[in-house]
Amino acid sequence: MLPYQELAQLNKLVHEPARLSILTALSACTMAEFLFLQDLTGLTKGNLSSHLTKLENAGLVAVDKHFVRQKIPQTTIRITSEGRAAVENHWKRLRAIQEKVLQQGANNGKER
Template sequence: MPEPFEELASLDRLVHEPARLAILTVLSACESADFLFLQRLTGLTKGNLSSHLSRLEEADLIWIRKEFSGKKPRTIVGLKERGRKAVDQHWERLEALREDTRKWRPVPNLGTP
């Protein structure tokens, strides 16, 4: 496999999945966000969002806290230091990849065999 594709294939899929990347990007831009905000921003269903959050929590990238606002339960989510590093590194790699792909040139057609 050519080098740039190897690099693409080696991206951390846990972070690279679009919905999880959106969640981590949101959390990297604030201290914490509640479940409703994440749901509205990502457009995911409750079940889907819960499942993505569980995966990120299992990977120790985020923390989840339950609390009550009056009588209503609220789920607050924040990024752990490990998660912040993971998402920052991921964006750096994507940026580097983008720069690399700009240097690509089409292979000249040497004629039919």
């Protein structure tokens, strides 16, 4: 399979830029508060919430909603072990595809 065809085989749930950003950010920490994650990713509240719902339904993140001092809502998000594996595998596959493309370029396209 050509590396360009492999790109089409990537996990679309993880590959979507906003979700990849969320998963990559969460993989670098234990957990993140919603507003911090929003600031980090640059997503709107609604957009972040929508992507988190998709990731949570897939079992890639866990979302915990609770109240601080019984009045202030706080939402924390953490990546699950499945989510960590998915994002690590995704970046690994992207690097492998990139390496194949670079090798083909070095071979002047002679390898097929």
